[in-house]
Amino acid sequence: MRTALYGPDGFFVRERPADHFRTSAQSPHFARAIAVLVADVDRALGSPEVFDLVDVGAGRGELLHAVLAALDAPLRARVRAVAVEVSARADDAAAERGATTGTGDTPGADVGPGTAVSWRTELPRGLTGLLLATEWLDNVPLDLARDGSYLDTDLNPCGPLDPADAAWIERWWPAGPDDVVEIGRSRDEAWAEAVGALDAGLALAVDYGHRRERRPILPTVTGFWNGREVPPAFDGSTDITCHVAVDSIAADRADRLLLDQRSALHRLGVTAQRPPLALASTDPVGYVRALAATSEIGELTATGGLGAHWWLAQWMNLDAKKVPFLHE
Numbered sequence: 001m002r003t004a005l006y007g008p009d010g011f012f013v014r015e016r017p018a019d020h021f022r023t024s025a026q027s028p029h030f031a032r033a034i035a036v037l038v039a040d041v042d043r044a045l046g047s048p049e050v051f052d053l054v055d056v057g058a059g060r061g062e063l064l065h066a067v068l069a070a071l072d073a074p075l076r077a078r079v080r081a082v083a084v085e086v087s088a089r090a091d092d093a094a095a096e097r098g099a100t101t102g103t104g105d106t107p108g109a110d111v112g113p114g115t116a117v118s119w120r121t122e123l124p125r126g127l128t129g130l131l132l133a134t135e136w137l138d139n140v141p142l143d144l145a146r147d148g149s150y151l152d153t154d155l156n157p158c159g160p161l162d163p164a165d166a167a168w169i170e171r172w173w174p175a176g177p178d179d180v181v182e183i184g185r186s187r188d189e190a191w192a193e194a195v196g197a198l199d200a201g202l203a204l205a206v207d208y209g210h211r212r213e214r215r216p217i218l219p220t221v222t223g224f225w226n227g228r229e230v231p232p233a234f235d236g237s238t239d240i241t242c243h244v245a246v247d248s249i250a251a252d253r254a255d256r257l258l259l260d261q262r263s264a265l266h267r268l269g270v271t272a273q274r275p276p277l278a279l280a281s282t283d284p285v286g287y288v289r290a291l292a293a294t295s296e297i298g299e300l301t302a303t304g305g306l307g308a309h310w311w312l313a314q315w316m317n318l319d320a321k322k323v324p325f326l327h328e
């Protein structure tokens, strides 16, 4: 999975995620909610001189640019936006947009606060602000197992489990001898590493996944290509994704919140409300626009769809009581 996605000819090294699947992060309403969260976290941090807004697995930077556009100008002027993306072609996208490209390890070494986005292949550390990871964890490579053995890409046994993976399975995914387990330990570790980049602030992962009481019966590993779900190919020709065992991530931390996207967006003021019918006669264009917004928000919050995605928030040196989203 690692080689197929991130190796020299890996899928994400060559392809643009938005060409192959739709995600919440592509919606302006989602970006508006994140902008509300940025403002709340900024206030709780006492409005630092520089507010780091970092997107891990930023794709082509669609979310970062939309969030920046949705912020009030004075706050935007203090934001240092960094897109972390393994794909070298992210640099091309940055160039297309006229944004500055960075390659160093220090956040904002070459880009000051404002509207520019700097691009990195590695996550900078020492951040104060908001770290985002939308549909990143589902692309963090993992191993499959059955009955005490790892499985190869044809689902044949290929070696005994190491003790750390066996312990993860025992705690998080107790399974029968015929069941395939998707070992989420690599996601737990990737998340802990990402959160470790924060000196102060909030880290937010948004992804599809499941909790222990409702683990999937069949493997969720699948591929996407050109907007369609396809069998996963391990030669770099398709996306390979696998649902996230969200409850194992930062499980033993008290400074963490897990809720579904529908509730999260409601907390941030994004709800689907039909515009008043009277608007149709006074402002027909405005009415049609408002209807379109309602339907887009409806898609983001649909109970059986994107609304069931998970928001996992974890904070560091932040007074959670000052961030309404974290305690409503």
Ligand SMILES: C[S@@+](CC[C@H](N)C(=O)[O-])C[C@H]1O[C@@H](n2cnc3c(N)ncnc32)[C@H](O)[C@@H]1O
Pocket (backbone or CB within 6 Å): 012, 013, 017, 023, 024, 025, 026, 056, 057, 058, 059, 060, 084, 085, 086, 087, 121, 133, 134, 135, 136, 139, 140
């Ligand atoms: C499914 S796409 C999500 C893109 C975007 N965040 C969205 O929600 O639409 C996952 C992205 O994460 C990137 N990625 C995966 N692992 C990464 C890592 N360790 N560092 C930076 N980017 C990574 C991939 O290259 C890919 O562009």
